[in-house]
Amino acid sequence: MDQNKDNSNKEKEPDLYSPAETPALVEDKSAAVKEAPKGLKKGEIVLREHSFDGIQEYDQQLPNWWLTILWLSIAFFFVYYIIYYSLKLLPTSTESMDQRVEEIQQMRYDALQVTLAKLDDEKFVNEWSTDLAIVARGKEHYAKNCSSCHSVDLAAYGGAAARPLNDGVWEYGDKPMDVFNIILKGTPAESKGYKGVLRMQPWEKDLGAEKIAEITAYLISENPKDFAKFKK
Numbered sequence: 001m002d003q004n005k006d007n008s009n010k011e012k013e014p015d016l017y018s019p020a021e022t023p024a025l026v027e028d029k030s031a032a033v034k035e036a037p038k039g040l041k042k043g044e045i046v047l048r049e050h051s052f053d054g055i056q057e058y059d060q061q062l063p064n065w066w067l068t069i070l071w072l073s074i075a076f077f078f079v080y081y082i083i084y085y086s087l088k089l090l091p092t093s094t095e096s097m098d099q100r101v102e103e104i105q106q107m108r109y110d111a112l113q114v115t116l117a118k119l120d121d122e123k124f125v126n127e128w129s130t131d132l133a134i135v136a137r138g139k140e141h142y143a144k145n146c147s148s149c150h151s152v153d154l155a156a157y158g159g160a161a162a163r164p165l166n167d168g169v170w171e172y173g174d175k176p177m178d179v180f181n182i183i184l185k186g187t188p189a190e191s192k193g194y195k196g197v198l199r200m201q202p203w204e205k206d207l208g209a210e211k212i213a214e215i216t217a218y219l220i221s222e223n224p225k226d227f228a229k230f231k232k
């Protein structure tokens with residue numbers, strides 16, 4: 001009870017803690033409180049009257065540059081919120097990202113249409129697979145993207161990892177356009193895949209139609225007999 005009273009009447013009671021040990025600080029305090037904090041000289045320090053276990057706080061004004069940043073950020077928030085979320089004058093980053101993705105998909109689709117318009121079974125065999133530059137590019141793409149499963153020699157490690165591409169068997173159609181399409185679209189949804197489990201992903205997204213056409217040309221050039229019927 002006694003102690004409670006001590007706390008509430010702190011102002012009137014003598015401070016039992018710090019004053020005796022830090023007389024200089026207390027002197028500063030009384031001087032500072034009497035003066036108005038406004039008329040301070042640069043570098044002059046004011047202590048708040050409040051003291052807790054002998055610990056006191058400075059009574060300083062926040063620097064103007066700091067306050068300017070604070071108020072500007074608050075103002076910026078309102079402007080930003082109104083432009084992007086209330087009035088929707090500009091697209092948010094999510095919206096512009098979605099729009100960009102849509103554009104890319106459209107570009108990819110257009111590119112596929114352009115490539116497809118250039119292609120048919122005869123053109124693949126007579127033009128693409130006989131063009132050494134195209135075949136060389138196709139071989140390069142194949143080595144990078146396909147050889148891990150189908151192996152560099154096209155034998156797919158004796159058919160262990162994937163369907164061999166040099167055994168004269170074209171499971172999903174033996175026309176050049178069939179080969180192009182199976183690479184483009186991967187294992188068809190209705191198929192169980194190789195050995196009933198092994199499926200191939202579609203490559204259209206990773207490689208694009210043009211590179212897949214070049215790979216197809218390379219595969220044709222490596223299997224001339226399989227596609228001889230289209231030779232003119």
Ligand code: HEC
Nearest residue numbers: 145146149162163169170171172183187193194198199200
């Ligand atoms: C992760 C392993 C893997 C990679 C990488 C891979 N394939 Fe395949 N591929 C397979 C499997 C498994 C099959 C058999 C799928 C099926 O039967 O449905 C297959 C099937 C094929 C077929 C069909 C063969 C046929 O008999 O009709 C072709 C063509 C083919 N791949 C070409 C490619 C090309 C070109 C690439 C590179 C762009 C490639 N593959 C990359 C695993 C792979």
